[in-house]
Amino acid sequence: MTVLALFCLAGYQVTGATAGERFLGRIGAALVELDLWLPAHRQDIQLLAKDRPDEAVVVDDLPVRGVVLPPEEARSADDETLKRLLRGSMGGSLYREGAAGLSDHDGQSHLSITEPVRWSVALLSAGMHGFWRAAxxxxxxxxxxxxxxxxxxxxxxxxxxxxxxxxxxxxxxxxxxxxxxxxxxxxxxxxxxxxxxxxxxxxxxxxxxxxxxxxxxxxxxxxxxxxxxxxxxxxxxxxxxxxxxx
Structure with missing residues (x-):
């Protein structure tokens, strides 16, 4: 019974808001290959932040829904800061929405239901945190x-x-x-x-x-x-x- 209790405790901790968003942010960054994606889109993000200084920057060109950046930070951020902001926003979106967040702004998902990334996102989402809390x-x-x-x-x-x-x-x-x-x-x-x-x-x-x-x-x-x-x-x-x- 101790083994089962410790397993449930680990599941509860891994799916917590802090750990879950961090893990999902890393998975999202690997999914879009952020190191290759960002150089081609950095200028567009910064232009949006400058054109609309009072509005959040919505990043649509990602297979993750609801990626939003604060304009004051995105306006003059370097590559590492933008990566951190994008990972954090993707992690938060995937944590809240689960596998449903793996879709573009049109609501279309290009990943099969059998893909490991879908199961990984679903198991680390906020919905599973409630299950592990009860367990x-x-x-x-x-x-x-x-x-x-x-x-x-x-x-x-x-x-x-x-x-x-x-x-x-x-x-x-x-x-x-x-x-x-x-x-x-x-x-x-x-x-x-x-x-x-x-x-x-x-x-x-x-x-x-x-x-x-x-x-x-x-x-x-x-x-x-x-x-x-x-x-x-x-x-x-x-x-x-x-x-x-x-």
Missing amino acids: VVLAALVLLALCAVMLTLQQPPAAAVLWGALAAAACSLAVWLLARGAGSAFDGALDREIALVVRDGAWLGLRNALAVAAVAASLLFLSRALLGPREGSWRHGADREEDGFA
Whole structure:
């Protein structure tokens, strides 16, 4: 159950607004090949920002709907600043709209439903964040209930949580290694970026698992250090009483 709870926690964190928009911005940049796209459109963006200084700059020449830039920043921004603004706007749009945001200003999508990028965007969107929120709460409640049952049976729940956290850490490490290898093996920029997003999510899961394992190990050590001597002294006293009665 600890493995499932940590998996739900990682899903909740990855689909949060900050992480989700950042990951989706990276995927959007890889989808449009931003490094190649921007030089051909930078002048148009800056002209729009100068012609309409009080209106947001709407970028239509992208396969992502709702990309809007602030005019005061886009007017005189360099390439790196424009890339950052475009990644942020694409990430926000894809996070809010999910796979529906993968369309141009006419509402037409040129990606097949079987494309990995569509599934990646859908899984990182705001809608999935609500699902993972409910899942992590339910998993935490079940885990706490199981720990309470173990306490009533006079069994240390910290040991079970420790082994579960170590198993989750091993799974996260395996996914991290596989995603890292896949990112190096893929030729396409979009496939590499999706693999890197999976790698970063696995790293987040690994960090959570190691943190829980450290806490569980500390609690297990403290419980044995505090309760062990008492249990030993009680047994020693009981043995002496038995010897006296004998």
